[in-house]
Amino acid sequence: MSRTTKLIAGLLVSLSLWGVGSAVAQAMPMGPAQEAIIRKGAVQAQQAVDTYADKRDRDAYDLYLDLADKLAVDVANFLGVDVEQLQYAWRTADVAHQRALMAGLTQIGVPYKENATSESIAFDCSGFVQFAWSSAGFVLPHGSNSQYAYSRRVTFKNAQAGDLMWRPGHVSMYLGVDGAILQTARTGRSVELHNMDSRILGWTRFADPTA
Secondary structure (H helix, E strand, C coil): CCCCHHHHHHHHHHHHHHHCCCCCCCCCCHHHHHHHHHHHHHHHHHHHHHHHHHHHHHHHHHHHHHHHHHHHHHHHHHHHCCCHHHHHHHHCHHHHHHHHHHHHHHHCCCCCCCCCCCCCCCCCHHHHHHHHHHHHCCCCCHHHHHHHHEEEEECCCCCCCCCEEECEEEEECCCCCCCEECEEEEEECCEEEEEEHHHHHCEEEEEEEEC
């Protein structure tokens, strides 16, 4: 084997170890303009569903459903998932899950930083999940393993949009269809929409923080 061939082989091994080039590691790129559109839609939807939760104002909830449906179109088109399935998943989640999910979506584009829990500034994976669920009135510990241990296990079939998706060392939020998730993964990334690799999805666990 030539020296050049050895160098290329070594590089490929290194990339494989870091997950570079794999479907799991590649975040779907989103430009600032698109991030801003999703954040704005999520802020409006969050305000409406929070008003409903606080005052049981049915008009506010009807407004929320309309805003969430429109937001789901943007999210589904970006991820390449079925629009109607995503809208249905968001509509049929309970109010706590709806509030947590909308809060999470308001943070699209916020950068990753280890041990960070600061709204609109920086999050690590569990800091982000902690923020989203605190916005719905649920106090979660920091740390992906602690959050999973704190929450009730649910099956993939019974998981709601907003539920935790956990694997050793990482936690994200389920968007309600297929492997679609909301997460912040590591340094150099940000709060993002992502399609989880089917192989990883097979051993990911789901949990409900409300139970």
